[in-house]
Amino acid sequence: MSQHDRTHHAKIATGKGDPQCFKGTAGGPPKFKVGDRVRIKDLPDIFYTRCQVYTRGAIGEVAVVTHESPAPEDEAWGHVDHSEWFYIIRFKQKDLWPEYPDNFANDTLQTEFSERWLEAV
Amino acid sequence: MSSSTRDQVMRHLKAVVEIQPPVQQTGKAPYASDITHELFRAYTRTPHDVGGEVDVPVEWTEEEAEAWGYRAYVTTECLAWRGVWCAEERRRMQNVDMGTTQYLGLPYYGRWLLSAARVMVDKDIVTLTELINKIDEVKKRHEPAR
Numbered sequence: 001m002s003q004h005d006r007t008h009h010a011k012i013a014t015g016k017g018d019p020q021c022f023k024g025t026a027g028g029p030p031k032f033k034v035g036d037r038v039r040i041k042d043l044p045d046i047f048y049t050r051c052q053v054y055t056r057g058a059i060g061e062v063a064v065v066t067h068e069s070p071a072p073e074d075e076a077w078g079h080v081d082h083s084e085w086f087y088i089i090r091f092k093q094k095d096l097w098p099e100y101p102d103n104f105a106n107d108t109l110q111t112e113f114s115e116r117w118l119e120a121v
Numbered sequence: 122m123s124s125s126t127r128d129q130v131m132r133h134l135k136a137v138v139e140i141q142p143p144v145q146q147t148g149k150a151p152y153a154s155d156i157t158h159e160l161f162r163a164y165t166r167t168p169h170d171v172g173g174e175v176d177v178p179v180e181w182t183e184e185e186a187e188a189w190g191y192r193a194y195v196t197t198e199c200l201a202w203r204g205v206w207c208a209e210e211r212r213r214m215q216n217v218d219m220g221t222t223q224y225l226g227l228p229y230y231g232r233w234l235l236s237a238a239r240v241m242v243d244k245d246i247v248t249l250t251e252l253i254n255k256i257d258e259v260k261k262r263h264e265p266a267r
Contacts, residue, residue, distance in 0.1 A: 008204035018208075042126045046165050048213045053133060053166065054173035057126025075209035097173075098131065 009080070019069040025083035026068040031115055032087060036062045038118040040089070048076045051117045059121055060091040063110055071114040084114040129159075134173040136163035168224040169216035190230035197237050206240050214239055 013021040032038060042056040043049075050072040066086045070079060093100045093107040100107070136159050156164070200206055206214075215236035216224060223232070241247050247255075 009207040010202045010204055042129070045162070045167065045170075048167060048217055049170070052170055052172045053130060056130050057124075058130075070209075072209055075207060076213040078207060078210055080207075 008078070012080070019067045019086075022067070022069045022080075022083045024068070026085050026115075027083070030065045030085040030087075032062050032065070032085075032118060032120070034062050034065060037121040038062060038087075038089060039121050040113065041117050041119055043117070049073055051113055052111065054096060055089075055091065055111065055113075058091055058095050060089040060095070062087050063090040064088040066112065069114070071116060084116060086112055086114050087118065088112050089118070130173075132159060133162055133166075134175075136160060137166055138175045140164060167217045168219075168221040169212075187230075190228075190233075193230040193234040193237065197233050200237060200240065205244055205246065210240070211236060 009018060009021075012018075037059055038061070039059050040051065040055045040057060043051075045051070045053055064087065066088055068083045068085055069075070070082060071084050074080070074082060088110050089112075090108050090110045092105070093109055094102075094105055096109060140160070140163050197211055201208065201211070211233075215232040218239070219227075219232065219235065223235070227235070238252060242249050242252060
């Protein structure tokens with residue numbers, strides 16, 4: 001058991017909460033701000049990710065700059081040494097689904113990404 | 122570049138439907154030359170990323186919570202408090218590592234419970250032999266007396 005008694009989430013987050021416990025750990029300010037247009041990178045998606053493949057290559061806009069946290073790809077194996085900024089990105093449904101009906105052209109979808117998945121347009 | 126990525130993504134979502142469920146495909150363990158990049162991506166798609174896959178509408182039903190489900194949940198939280206895993210490790214193990222068949226086929230808290238057993242074996246909290254023997258012992262306890 002001792003090998004798992006590392007500085008684990010339960011200890012880091014006690015009294016603070018998660019992701020609040022990672023505040024200030026991204027090593028700098030967020031790269032993007034609300035309203036910025038970004039494209040979702042198409043990085044390899046083996047083993048684990050929370051970046052839905054259907055968003056890859058699509059362009060959306062930053063709706064909220066949310067918090068700092070280790071990226072899911074790291075945290076999923078317990079690595080918490082490096083944090084990133086997270087963002088809620090808003091897409092037009094039409095930009096995600098080619099067959100989305102024109103009469104619902106204003107529909108949007110919002111989902112969350114860590115900074116590594118975003119590039120400036 | 123972006124539009125070719127978008128084309129790839131749309132083809133990928135179609136390819137995923139064609140291989141599901143893989144257990145129904147004929148010709149197991151194909152030659153490498155049979156697996157295109159597109160097929161490789163479809164086969165290695167993480168089971169929890171279902172967005173964009175063609176499916177029939179799901180009927181919404183209210184399910185009553187069951188005691189065993191709460192116990193499974195509390196077990197996984199206790200493992201987190203003791204530093205065995207964090208929530209993201211749990212999600213990986215219960216939503217992705219067990220594969221599409223188990224992800225879609227087992228009850229929600231069944232996957233929580235199974236992943237709790239898995240992490241304890243993976244991180245040497247118990248050995249698989251100990252776990253097997255314990256499950257066997259408990260099973261026998263619940264078998265009707267002959």
